[in-house]
Amino acid sequence: MELELTQEDQARLVDSKHRLQSAEENLARVDPRKIPGLSGIRQCLQDSDKVLRAALRSVRERITKSKSDKLQ
Numbered sequence: 001m002e003l004e005l006t007q008e009d010q011a012r013l014v015d016s017k018h019r020l021q022s023a024e025e026n027l028a029r030v031d032p033r034k035i036p037g038l039s040g041i042r043q044c045l046q047d048s049d050k051v052l053r054a055a056l057r058s059v060r061e062r063i064t065k066s067k068s069d070k071l072q
Contacts, residue, residue: 005059017052020045 005013024045032038 004062005055010056010059013052013056017049017056020049020052024049 024042027038027042027045030038032042
């Protein structure tokens with residue numbers, strides 16, 4: 001059973017997703033040879049972004065399905 005996300009939870013996820021994307025964009029401008037492990041950090045940010053996107057997509061799909069079910 002999945003727990004429902006509140007609107008506040010969803011807003012936090014969206015905010016976090018934007019921050020991850022911003023960090024990734026900023027780190028993309030840094031030469032990875034200058035910072036050991038930078039490529040791993042960037043990969044972690046990308047993976048985290050994918051997880052948050054999937055979670056938000058799932059919430060939207062459940063909301064859409066719920067509304068559709070109620071109309072039938």
